[in-house]
Amino acid sequence: MTRAAEFWDSAYDNDTAPWVIGEPQPAIVGLEQAGWIRGRVLDPGAGAGEHTIALTRLGYDVRGVDLSPSAVEHARRNAVEQGVAGARFDVVDALRLSEAAVLAEKDGGTVEFDTIVDSALFHVFGDAPEARAEYVRSLAAVCAPGGRVHVLALSDREAGFGPRISDSVIRESFGEGWELEDLQPARYRGRVTPGVAEAAAAMEQHDGRVDVVAWLARIRRI
Numbered sequence: 001m002t003r004a005a006e007f008w009d010s011a012y013d014n015d016t017a018p019w020v021i022g023e024p025q026p027a028i029v030g031l032e033q034a035g036w037i038r039g040r041v042l043d044p045g046a047g048a049g050e051h052t053i054a055l056t057r058l059g060y061d062v063r064g065v066d067l068s069p070s071a072v073e074h075a076r077r078n079a080v081e082q083g084v085a086g087a088r089f090d091v092v093d094a095l096r097l098s099e100a101a102v103l104a105e106k107d108g109g110t111v112e113f114d115t116i117v118d119s120a121l122f123h124v125f126g127d128a129p130e131a132r133a134e135y136v137r138s139l140a141a142v143c144a145p146g147g148r149v150h151v152l153a154l155s156d157r158e159a160g161f162g163p164r165i166s167d168s169v170i171r172e173s174f175g176e177g178w179e180l181e182d183l184q185p186a187r188y189r190g191r192v193t194p195g196v197a198e199a200a201a202a203m204e205q206h207d208g209r210v211d212v213v214a215w216l217a218r219i220r221r222i
């Protein structure tokens with residue numbers, strides 16, 4: 001299901017988002033350590049901004065975008081609090097990346113990204129095939145040839161919470177114009193908020209955090 005910005009705004013405004021964990025996802029940190037982040041980087045659905053902040057701090061050229069004005073406000077504040085005031089965030093619909101004036105080149109051309117790090121956005125469109133196709137077309141329009149999209153998405157292989165998807169949804173979504181290079185089971189770290197407490201009760205918890213089952217996919221733009 002696709003949701004309006006107000007739905008996401010309320011999660012940030014009321015501090016109820018289980019994905020706001022105050023640190024980058026370990027799986028994304030691992031990608032960087034393995035050398036998979038290069039060139040211009042896009043963080044669609046940037047949320048609280050942890051990945052854009054962490055990568056900016058390491059010297060990468062990163063743009064964090066989110067549909068939710070509250071998320072962008074939260075991320076900008078978070079960046080300042082973490083001493084990474086140079087982290088850039090803008091309100092942009094990831095379904096229309098090539099139309100975003102804030103991402104356009106100075107000459108009006110569309111910017112191309114070499115690395116796109118999708119942490120828990122793709123799965124939001126998991127049960128909405130049209131939105132998913134629109135999202136993949138939107139990514140294709142701004143991903144440089146040879147560039148890579150990394151998708152960290154909640155998996156339906158175990159009980160959990162949030163929009164969980166099967167690996168076939170990822171495989172089928174990135175067809176012509178893409179090469180699926182790798183798809184592995186992974187973990188997505190969440191915090192146990194009241195809204196997910198019941199679902200998380202049976203899971204192993206550490207300091208109010210749970211590592212739920214996920215997929216990590218690496219997809220190359222041909």
Ligand SMILES: C[S@@+](CC[C@H](N)C(=O)[O-])C[C@H]1O[C@@H](n2cnc3c(N)ncnc32)[C@H](O)[C@@H]1O
Pocket residue numbers: 003008009019020025044045046047048049065066067068071092093094095118119120121124
């Ligand atoms: C589950 S959160 C993940 C946030 C962050 N990437 C993380 O892993 O912590 C999904 C984020 O995607 C944003 N989002 C939802 N639909 C979007 C869209 N069409 N375009 C851009 N961002 C969107 C939401 O506002 C939310 O911040």
